[in-house]
Every structure is written in C-alpha cells, then in structure tokens.
Amino acid sequence: MLYLILLAILSSCTLKDQKVRNMVPELVELKEIVCLVDSTDALEIEDVAKNPQLFKPYAGPELNYGHLRKALWVKLTFENKTDIAQKFYISSDQVILEDVRFFSKTAEGWNIEKSAWGLAASKKKTDSYLHAFPLEFLPKETKTYFVRIRNQYQVVRYPIHIFSEVQFYQHSNFYVFLDGLVIMALITSILYVFYNLIFSRKDRILIYYMLYAVNFLAFYAIRIASPTHIAEAHPPLLNYFVTIFIFISTYAFVKFGIRFIDPDKEDKHPIIENIIDVFFVLAILASLFPKYSDAQALNTIKLIFFTGSIAYLIWYMCMRFRKSLLSRIYFFMGMPLIVSGLVEGLTNVFGILKVPNQFFEAFRMSIVIEMLYILFAYIYREKILTAQIQSKLRETELELLRSKIDSQEAEQKRISGDLHDDLGGTLSTLKRLIFDNLIGNVKEIEANKIKKLTQKAADDLRRIAHALMPPEFEISGLTESVKELLKNNNSEKKKIQFLQHGKAHKLHSSIELNIFRIVSEIIQNINKHSKATKVLVQFIWSENELTMMVEDNGSDFKEAHSGLGMKNMKMRAEYIGGFINFDSNGLESTITLEVPINES
Structure with missing residues (x-):
C-alpha cells in the first residue's frame, strides 16, 4: 500500500514546475527564477548582480544539477502582493548542501547570511537545520535575492519553499x-x-x-x-x-x-x-x-x-x-x-x-x-x-512410528505364520499320535483330560495366531475381525459384548489394522490385569469420526500405564491421527479412541 502511495506521489508531481513551492501565493508572488553556473568558481556577488544576462532559466521541474562541483548562483525576484509589510521565509529541505550563502540588498550594500550542512542550528539566523532565510517586504515591494551554493562532495539539488513565519516553524x-x-x-x-x-x-x-x-x-x-x-x-x-x-x-x-x-x-x-x-x-x-x-x-x-x-x-x-x-x-x-x-x-x-x-x-x-x-x-x-x-x-516422528509399526506388523505376521504352520502342524501331529497310540491304553477319565488339554492347546494356538494376524483381515474388514477377536476371548466368567452405532465407513487398511491392534491390546490388558466380568466394546460412527469405546467393570490400568502395551496403543493412535484416552477409578474403566474419518 505504501509503495502505491509513493508511486502516486511521484506520478502526480513530476510533471509540475516545482522550482519554488509557494505556500502563501495570495501574499507573495515569484516573478523570476534564473540560474548561473560559475565555471570559474570565482565570481562574487557584485559580478553576478551587474551581469543579469548571464542567468538562464533552468529547464526542469526542480533545481537539480547533480554533482556540479562548481558554484551555482540562483536569482530570485519576489513581489509582495499586499498593502502591508510582510515577512516570509525561503527554505530548502536539502540539508546536505555544504555551503549556502544568501544575499539581500540593503542601503549599505549586499548583506550575506550563511548556512551549511554541519553548521549548528543555533549558529544560524533561523534556528533550524533547514537552509532557511527571512524575506522582508514593504507594501507592494518587489525585491531580488541571490543564493550561492557550492558543493564539493554532494549533489547540488535545491528545492525551494516559501512559507509564512508560522508555516516555516511548523514545517x-x-x-x-x-x-x-x-x-x-x-x-x-x-x-x-x-x-x-x-x-x-x-x-x-x-x-x-x-x-x-x-x-x-x-x-x-x-x-x-x-x-x-x-x-x-x-x-x-x-x-x-x-x-x-x-x-x-x-x-x-x-x-x-x-x-x-x-x-x-x-x-x-x-x-x-x-x-x-x-x-x-x-x-x-x-x-x-x-x-x-x-x-x-x-x-x-x-x-x-x-x-x-x-x-x-x-x-x-x-x-x-x-x-x-x-x-x-x-x-x-x-x-x-x-x-x-x-x-x-x-x-x-x-x-x-x-x-x-x-x-x-x-x-x-x-x-x-x-x-x-x-x-x-x-x-x-x-x-x-x-x-x-x-x-x-x-x-520424522511419523516416519519413525511408521517404521516401528511396520516392523511390528512384519514380526507379528512372521510369528503368526510360524505358530500356524510350524507349531500348529507339530501340535496336530502330536494330537494324532496321542489319539492313535495313547488313548486306548489309559483310563477313560485320563483320556478325557488328555483330549481336553490337546483341544485347549489347539484353541489357544489358533487364538494367539489370529490375534497376531487375523486371517484374511483385508477381506473380512475391521468390524468382523473385531467380532472374531472378541468371540475368541469370550467366556462364561467374562462376558464380552460388541455394539455398533451409525453407518460404518470403509477406512484405509492400515488404519483399520491399527484400530484392530489397539482393541486387541486392550483385551489383552483386561485379561491380564482386570477382574472384570463384563466388557462392552462399541463402535460409534459419524460422518467425520469413528469413536471406539471399551468399558469394563473391573479394570485398573495403573499397573499397565507405563507398560509396553499402553505405549504401543498411544503410538498407533498417534500414527493414524487419532487420540486415545484412559479413564480408570479402580473399580471400572473406560478407554476411548477417536479417529478422524476425513483425514483417513
């Protein structure tokens, strides 16, 4: 905005003749302004005053001779337009002028006043660092003044203002x-x-x-x-x-x-x-x-x-x-x-x-x-x-989380495969050998115990393997995989219920898998640290968010807060852009996971 204002100022004033800006045109009129460059650098006031033909008008909106390095004489003629005596000030804002001399005609001869850059304002006739000189007129009087400017190092540029006394000091x-x-x-x-x-x-x-x-x-x-x-x-x-x-x-x-x-x-x-x-x-x-x-x-x-x-x-x-x-x-x-x-x-x-x-x-x-x-x-x-x-x-943190989670997933998939293919196969062979060679040689009661233990071992193996990596997870999806997980952990002593509210959304497979891992970790914590008899798992769907809540009537997560399981849950929640909250009073607990759907 300021740039546009500056451009407007430039464009509005460069076409005007501004050698002298008269702030009191109703009182005083500039009749003539002409210039003389002293190529000899030796002319005195008497020389220039007696040879007015040497002065020429300056072609340009403002007196500016660049690096002149010679004396510049300016002749100014003013007329008091009023019927009373007046006092004005001629002033220039170009403070870097090195030697300025102002000549006014008196009965005794030419009076000279000096101004210059670096000259203390208190040493000038006008107490200002501007190059200013007073002009005094009788009624209807016309006067001519001369200004001599000599710069060695700085640009000879001489913008002129005419002020009343009040205007000058305000300026x-x-x-x-x-x-x-x-x-x-x-x-x-x-x-x-x-x-x-x-x-x-x-x-x-x-x-x-x-x-x-x-x-x-x-x-x-x-x-x-x-x-x-x-x-x-x-x-x-x-x-x-x-x-x-x-x-x-x-x-x-x-x-x-x-x-x-x-x-x-x-x-x-x-x-x-x-x-x-x-x-x-x-x-x-x-x-x-x-x-x-x-x-x-x-x-x-x-x-x-x-x-x-x-x-x-x-x-x-x-x-x-x-x-x-x-x-x-x-x-x-x-x-x-x-x-x-x-x-x-x-x-x-x-x-x-x-x-x-x-x-x-x-x-x-x-x-x-x-x-x-x-x-x-x-x-x-x-x-x-x-x-x-x-x-x-x-x-970077998310990349580290991604790498860590990917490593965990790869390791869990490997362990799940090893359990299913190697240990599962070995356990099936052992079960067949026991049934073929041992069952007929023991009492019925002992045989029933052996059958139950071998079946329990097979079920536990299947449950652990499925928890590590649910079979066909991408096909069955999040909800069905969670249902299967809860079914495998349900028992007469611990009833686990699953409820779903709202219309389910299909999330990215990695997000669904991490939600499943969090649910699995919660169920494991309940199995290890809780005396709960009732567990309620809910999925609450909205247009923008999935809220997963797990409530039970016996968990106290104080023991697990600093454990690896809780850290993994927090890490996975952060990785999918969600937020997980743990609330436990020693008698019951609620874990809430909020996952934004739009960002998914």
Missing part, C-alpha cells in the same frame, strides 16, 4: 518530529535484534539486520539529525564519509533480504553474491579517498555496487514470489523501502535521477513504517519457520 518542527520517529524506529529495531542475538535465537540473519540498522542509524543521525543538536560545526568531509554507512547498510540489507525470503538457500546464486561481495569491498575502498571523489572510475564502481545489489535483491524477490509465502510477505513489506532507498541513492548520492522533493518528504515516513513492518515480518517469519521445523519433526 521545521514536523521534520524534527519525523527525524525523531526514524531514530526511534531504528533504535527499537537495534534493541530487538540485540535482545534476540543475546538471549534468544543466534540467527545469522539478525547479524545482517543489526549491521543494516546500526549503519543506517549512523548515517541518518550524522547526516540528517545531528545539525539540530550540535554546538560546533561538522566538517563537510564528515558528510562525505557518511556515504560509507550507506553502502554498508545497503550490503547488509540485501544479505538480510535474500536470507529472509530464502532461508534454505534453494535459489542461491553464489557467483552473483561473490561479485556483489567484491564490488562492496571496492565501493568501500573507493569511498576512502575524498581527493578522488570526482574520479569517474571510482564513482562507476560505487554505482555498480549500489544499483547491482539492489537489482539482484528485487530480481530474487520476483523469482521467489510464487514459490514462498515469505517472499510475498517481504515483497509487499520491503519493496517500498527498497524502491525509495534506490531512488534516494540515485538522486542524492549519485545525482542521476531528478525526483521532486515530495518524494523525500514521504521517504522519512516510509523509513519509520518500513522498519516496523520488517520487524513484524521477521517475527512472522520466525513463526512460519518454527511451524515448518515442527512439521518436519512431526513428519
């Missing part, structure tokens, strides 16, 4: 307020990152964000905010070296952005990033020699690094836009700051673009909002990454 105080918001946002970001680096996640991405925020704070505090608070003037050379902070913060922001949107480095391009690293070092080295600030080769290196690194980040975001939610979040949250930073750099650092001053008025607010946006985006990113890690851990 100046508002800028101070915005500067305070920017610095507070930066400090808040730094403190948040510092806290997380020390006491929480030691994430490398936070180091890049810290580097970005600290350098941006240094740049903004020194270049923009400090003249309001200093007592002694800063040398213009310091303003030149501030550019290093811009390059460092740009580099750190690009590194932060890439790692933000692609934490797994899926689309990383090591060659391009290595090239950016090399040009970053070269840009820093090229910025260490102010003597060669006008060297084309060094400025080209700086420009390649600045535009290339930001272009790579924008390209990376566009490439990852459809692949990652983080990319889309960062695109909409970070793009306004990226674009506005790029425009600001190309305008005020390199002097390539010529953008109206309204953009830079919005830039301050953009920084405040975007710094907070990026913090919120990082917090949200951490939530997403944490959820992804938990999801991967969950998948």
Whole structure:
C-alpha cells in the first residue's frame, strides 16, 4: 500500500514546475527564477548582480544539477502582493548542501547570511537545520535575492519553499518530529535484534539486520539529525564519509533480504553474491579517498555496487514470489523501502535521477513504517519457520512410528505364520499320535483330560495366531475381525459384548489394522490385569469420526500405564491421527479412541 502511495506521489508531481513551492501565493508572488553556473568558481556577488544576462532559466521541474562541483548562483525576484509589510521565509529541505550563502540588498550594500550542512542550528539566523532565510517586504515591494551554493562532495539539488513565519516553524518542527520517529524506529529495531542475538535465537540473519540498522542509524543521525543538536560545526568531509554507512547498510540489507525470503538457500546464486561481495569491498575502498571523489572510475564502481545489489535483491524477490509465502510477505513489506532507498541513492548520492522533493518528504515516513513492518515480518517469519521445523519433526516422528509399526506388523505376521504352520502342524501331529497310540491304553477319565488339554492347546494356538494376524483381515474388514477377536476371548466368567452405532465407513487398511491392534491390546490388558466380568466394546460412527469405546467393570490400568502395551496403543493412535484416552477409578474403566474419518 505504501509503495502505491509513493508511486502516486511521484506520478502526480513530476510533471509540475516545482522550482519554488509557494505556500502563501495570495501574499507573495515569484516573478523570476534564473540560474548561473560559475565555471570559474570565482565570481562574487557584485559580478553576478551587474551581469543579469548571464542567468538562464533552468529547464526542469526542480533545481537539480547533480554533482556540479562548481558554484551555482540562483536569482530570485519576489513581489509582495499586499498593502502591508510582510515577512516570509525561503527554505530548502536539502540539508546536505555544504555551503549556502544568501544575499539581500540593503542601503549599505549586499548583506550575506550563511548556512551549511554541519553548521549548528543555533549558529544560524533561523534556528533550524533547514537552509532557511527571512524575506522582508514593504507594501507592494518587489525585491531580488541571490543564493550561492557550492558543493564539493554532494549533489547540488535545491528545492525551494516559501512559507509564512508560522508555516516555516511548523514545517521545521514536523521534520524534527519525523527525524525523531526514524531514530526511534531504528533504535527499537537495534534493541530487538540485540535482545534476540543475546538471549534468544543466534540467527545469522539478525547479524545482517543489526549491521543494516546500526549503519543506517549512523548515517541518518550524522547526516540528517545531528545539525539540530550540535554546538560546533561538522566538517563537510564528515558528510562525505557518511556515504560509507550507506553502502554498508545497503550490503547488509540485501544479505538480510535474500536470507529472509530464502532461508534454505534453494535459489542461491553464489557467483552473483561473490561479485556483489567484491564490488562492496571496492565501493568501500573507493569511498576512502575524498581527493578522488570526482574520479569517474571510482564513482562507476560505487554505482555498480549500489544499483547491482539492489537489482539482484528485487530480481530474487520476483523469482521467489510464487514459490514462498515469505517472499510475498517481504515483497509487499520491503519493496517500498527498497524502491525509495534506490531512488534516494540515485538522486542524492549519485545525482542521476531528478525526483521532486515530495518524494523525500514521504521517504522519512516510509523509513519509520518500513522498519516496523520488517520487524513484524521477521517475527512472522520466525513463526512460519518454527511451524515448518515442527512439521518436519512431526513428519520424522511419523516416519519413525511408521517404521516401528511396520516392523511390528512384519514380526507379528512372521510369528503368526510360524505358530500356524510350524507349531500348529507339530501340535496336530502330536494330537494324532496321542489319539492313535495313547488313548486306548489309559483310563477313560485320563483320556478325557488328555483330549481336553490337546483341544485347549489347539484353541489357544489358533487364538494367539489370529490375534497376531487375523486371517484374511483385508477381506473380512475391521468390524468382523473385531467380532472374531472378541468371540475368541469370550467366556462364561467374562462376558464380552460388541455394539455398533451409525453407518460404518470403509477406512484405509492400515488404519483399520491399527484400530484392530489397539482393541486387541486392550483385551489383552483386561485379561491380564482386570477382574472384570463384563466388557462392552462399541463402535460409534459419524460422518467425520469413528469413536471406539471399551468399558469394563473391573479394570485398573495403573499397573499397565507405563507398560509396553499402553505405549504401543498411544503410538498407533498417534500414527493414524487419532487420540486415545484412559479413564480408570479402580473399580471400572473406560478407554476411548477417536479417529478422524476425513483425514483417513
């Protein structure tokens, strides 16, 4: 949204002539604004005042000469439209101007007032870090003023405002307020990152964000905010070296952005990033020699690094836009700051673009909002990454469960087969030999005991084998297999009843088998640990869920809670996406298994 607002501001104001923005047009009128570039860099006020023919109109919406490195003279002629004396202020928000001199004609000659970047606001005639000068008019008076601007290191860009006295101080105080918001946002970001680096996640991405925020704070505090608070003037050379902070913060922001949107480095391009690293070092080295600030080769290196690194980040975001939610979040949250930073750099650092001053008025607010946006985006990113890690851990746990359950199933199938084929065959042979050779040689009572024991052994073997692996389970299905299991465990001392409610659904075979295993384990626990005489097993079907309930009148599962059987039941319930609950008071117990059908 902020990005669209910035674009709207740009598109709405670039076509207008804004060399001077007159905020009191009903009181004062700009009659003429013309410019002179002093190629000799030696003209004085008397020279330019006597040669008005040297001045030419500037072709463009706003006075912007880029890296001029020569004196620029601006001639301004105003008319007081009222019948009373008036006082106005001519002001420029381009605070990085290194030497500004304002000339006004008096009876004694030309009066000169000075302003400059780094000059303490208390040392100026107007107590503001803006380059502002008072204009005093008699009724209906027309006056001409001259402004001389000389920059060695910075862009010569001179947006002009005309205010009433009240308007000027409102405007100046508002800028101070915005500067305070920017610095507070930066400090808040730094403190948040510092806290997380020390006491929480030691994430490398936070180091890049810290580097970005600290350098941006240094740049903004020194270049923009400090003249309001200093007592002694800063040398213009310091303003030149501030550019290093811009390059460092740009580099750190690009590194932060890439790692933000692609934490797994899926689309990383090591060659391009290595090239950016090399040009970053070269840009820093090229910025260490102010003597060669006008060297084309060094400025080209700086420009390649600045535009290339930001272009790579924008390209990376566009490439990852459809692949990652983080990319889309960062695109909409970070793009306004990226674009506005790029425009600001190309305008005020390199002097390539010529953008109206309204953009830079919005830039301050953009920084405040975007710094907070990026913090919120990082917090949200951490939530997403944490959820992804938990999801991967969950998948790993489920894979381990799957492997463990598959191993158990394979082992139970093998044991069931061995019992049925080997021990079952041996027991049948033994039974036949006993009946053929032994029954006729013992008393009838003993023979009956032998028959009952051999039959019981065969029945127990069949029951155990069926419990391990029900024959034709996939054909008979869950309900019939459970009925068969309960039938095999039913006795006169322990009555087991099965009830089913609702319309049964066909579940995945693995889910049905695990439900059967849970029921089998419960019945085994009842047989081992319970004195129950009645057991009720219920299947309650709904559209979205199967609820299995096992109730008895004598179980106490305290002995079994830490046993392997209970752990297996919980493991199988978790594996099929269900939930199992044990409720026992020592006299009776209820076990409930809930299995979602939709997820099945």
